[in-house]
Amino acid sequence: MLMDGRFGAFGGAYVPEILMPALEMLEKAFLDAQQDEAFRKELGDLLLKYAGRPTPLTRCRNLGNDRARIYLKREDLLHGGAHKTNQVLAQGLLAKRMGKTRIIAETGAGQHGVATALTGALFGLETRIYMGAHDVERQKLNVFRMQLMGAEVIPVTSGGQTLKDAVNEALRDWTASFEDTHYLLGTVAGPHPFPLMVREFQRIIGKEARAQILEEEGRLPDAVIACVGGGSNAMGMFADFVEDEAVRLIGVEAAGRGIEGDEHGATLLRGRPGILHGAETYVLQDVDGQIADTWSVSAGLDYPAVGPEHAHLKDSGRGEYVGATDREALDAFALLARSEGIVCAFESAHALSHALKMAEAATEDTVLVVNLSGRGDKDMEQAQRLLSGDAA
Amino acid sequence: MNRYDAMFRRLGARNEGAFGAFVTLGDPDLATSSDILDALVEGGADMLEVGIPFSDPVADGPVIQAASVRALAKGVTPADCFALLTHFRSRHPDIPVGLLTYANIVVARGREAFYQAARSAGVDSVLVADVPVFEAAPYLAASRASAIAPVLIAAPNTPESTLRRLAAEGEGYTYCVARAGVTGADEEVRFGHSQLLGTLKAFGAPPPVFGFGISRPDHVAAALDAGAAGVISGSAIVRLIADNPGEEADAVRGFVADMKAATRR
Numbered sequence: 001m002l003m004d005g006r007f008g009a010f011g012g013a014y015v016p017e018i019l020m021p022a023l024e025m026l027e028k029a030f031l032d033a034q035q036d037e038a039f040r041k042e043l044g045d046l047l048l049k050y051a052g053r054p055t056p057l058t059r060c061r062n063l064g065n066d067r068a069r070i071y072l073k074r075e076d077l078l079h080g081g082a083h084k085t086n087q088v089l090a091q092g093l094l095a096k097r098m099g100k101t102r103i104i105a106e107t108g109a110g111q112h113g114v115a116t117a118l119t120g121a122l123f124g125l126e127t128r129i130y131m132g133a134h135d136v137e138r139q140k141l142n143v144f145r146m147q148l149m150g151a152e153v154i155p156v157t158s159g160g161q162t163l164k165d166a167v168n169e170a171l172r173d174w175t176a177s178f179e180d181t182h183y184l185l186g187t188v189a190g191p192h193p194f195p196l197m198v199r200e201f202q203r204i205i206g207k208e209a210r211a212q213i214l215e216e217e218g219r220l221p222d223a224v225i226a227c228v229g230g231g232s233n234a235m236g237m238f239a240d241f242v243e244d245e246a247v248r249l250i251g252v253e254a255a256g257r258g259i260e261g262d263e264h265g266a267t268l269l270r271g272r273p274g275i276l277h278g279a280e281t282y283v284l285q286d287v288d289g290q291i292a293d294t295w296s297v298s299a300g301l302d303y304p305a306v307g308p309e310h311a312h313l314k315d316s317g318r319g320e321y322v323g324a325t326d327r328e329a330l331d332a333f334a335l336l337a338r339s340e341g342i343v344c345a346f347e348s349a350h351a352l353s354h355a356l357k358m359a360e361a362a363t364e365d366t367v368l369v370v371n372l373s374g375r376g377d378k379d380m381e382q383a384q385r386l387l388s389g390d391a392a
Numbered sequence: 393m394n395r396y397d398a399m400f401r402r403l404g405a406r407n408e409g410a411f412g413a414f415v416t417l418g419d420p421d422l423a424t425s426s427d428i429l430d431a432l433v434e435g436g437a438d439m440l441e442v443g444i445p446f447s448d449p450v451a452d453g454p455v456i457q458a459a460s461v462r463a464l465a466k467g468v469t470p471a472d473c474f475a476l477l478t479h480f481r482s483r484h485p486d487i488p489v490g491l492l493t494y495a496n497i498v499v500a501r502g503r504e505a506f507y508q509a510a511r512s513a514g515v516d517s518v519l520v521a522d523v524p525v526f527e528a529a530p531y532l533a534a535s536r537a538s539a540i541a542p543v544l545i546a547a548p549n550t551p552e553s554t555l556r557r558l559a560a561e562g563e564g565y566t567y568c569v570a571r572a573g574v575t576g577a578d579e580e581v582r583f584g585h586s587q588l589l590g591t592l593k594a595f596g597a598p599p600p601v602f603g604f605g606i607s608r609p610d611h612v613a614a615a616l617d618a619g620a621a622g623v624i625s626g627s628a629i630v631r632l633i634a635d636n637p638g639e640e641a642d643a644v645r646g647f648v649a650d651m652k653a654a655t656r657r
Binding site: 001013017159175176178274277278283287 | 446447448449450451453457461464469470471494495496497498499500501521522523524525526527544545546547549550551554569572573574
């Protein structure tokens, strides 16, 4: 490895020895590509003309109040329906650059699976998606979308049958297939170089948002707010604001049915440092180190580890991490639809929920930027079921 | 002399390869697991490799994953595994015992405390499946502090610079991955390892033992012909445990005897 892959005490590359050459090859390809004008131009063109960047920064007309203005970074408008598209296009180009003919990926909510499937179709790469059987059930529409784009979707029946188990299966596949296969990991978690690479490919979110808010407000926001499962949309939003010390970086985890119990995905709030899926990071686990099963209404936040850079931001105090419960997220989801005519993903609704609390508590002029990381099409069936009681 | 050196010397004098048997501790339950360990020794295993059940064993295929699930369902903890091994050691003072586990199990207890507990339980070596040489330094230090041999993994694609460090830092034996992928019992195993073994030998690495996919006596013979000092068979034994409820010990005893016979030349 050319780098140590660390963010403070966190990160690293904890994988079976046989995968190390594949990670070294990827690190080198990534670092080379970052310096390669042709690569950057091709990626830039794809983001502009295929994915639909830049995405707007929308000021809420009806949410917020006379003290607090809430802006939404509209990653929900990106092709594919979420921020995931930013980095899968980049990794797809890298896979081609490395001469790989096949890509594999894990998915939780299905957004990363959809993004990987569109990349596979676009670049002519054989595509296999591992998805927890429980998530296959609650995200049926996304499964069909992946299949429509030519991807093979493998339901994973081990463990809690969610995102964690899908990552395990993808890693197992990769230990046998790395010679012709790129593991297109979907977030800023996993072994080096994934956390660094995915952050860099998502940095565009915060870079655009920073310029856009300066244009709108003539000043930086008081806080940028994003949901955190693995943490890629949050790192993408935070990366260009880290040096702006007056801007609070707020990550919102899935508090599920309450962080006092066991049914949540609040890794940074309730976990402790450990090693999972290749990285030293915060992990939800028991006293012996067995990984906990998690719960969130949103499949994308249902994960017992978190990107190691978030662990570092938490311990260094630069980042703040809070939770939003299923109920709070659903309320924010419904309120956004009713007030602004925007149907967001359940994941993103966690971030919005916290922004609404901050706006309510604001005593002076406040500008908040929420990363609306995805749209809610995939959640329609579940929303209908969960909210039908409320509508009646 | 440590137990691995003594074993390789004894077997070398007889022109035999080492047969290592792997099982997951606490599978299907603690009492049966203890009987199974005894049966492995009775069947003729020269060394044991034992796994502490882990919820997310990414280096393992479905057979050994299922063993972890069974043991965890019975509530088996690392402390139970150390107690099981302590009793085993009191019955079998000479056979080398290696522990195979994952990094999170080690760091959850605290690295130093984990290696000390292993030492107290009579364990000779520890292999952490998801700690490559790149991350090994603190594990090597904790291992040495407790007089535990750190076993490192060499794969056919491992670069020479890593093999050189592995040769200098590893002890006991070198775990050679016989093929890409996770653990599992295959029909066909090929050993194209002459280059790897040559490099390991040139660097003075601990004796090479082949694992992954060793499930039949002809695999054992082929591995030894290719230059291995021994083999470890895991999934094939674990599958026998799953398939023979109530008669686990008898099933593995006979299998181990057949596999051991193939190490004699």
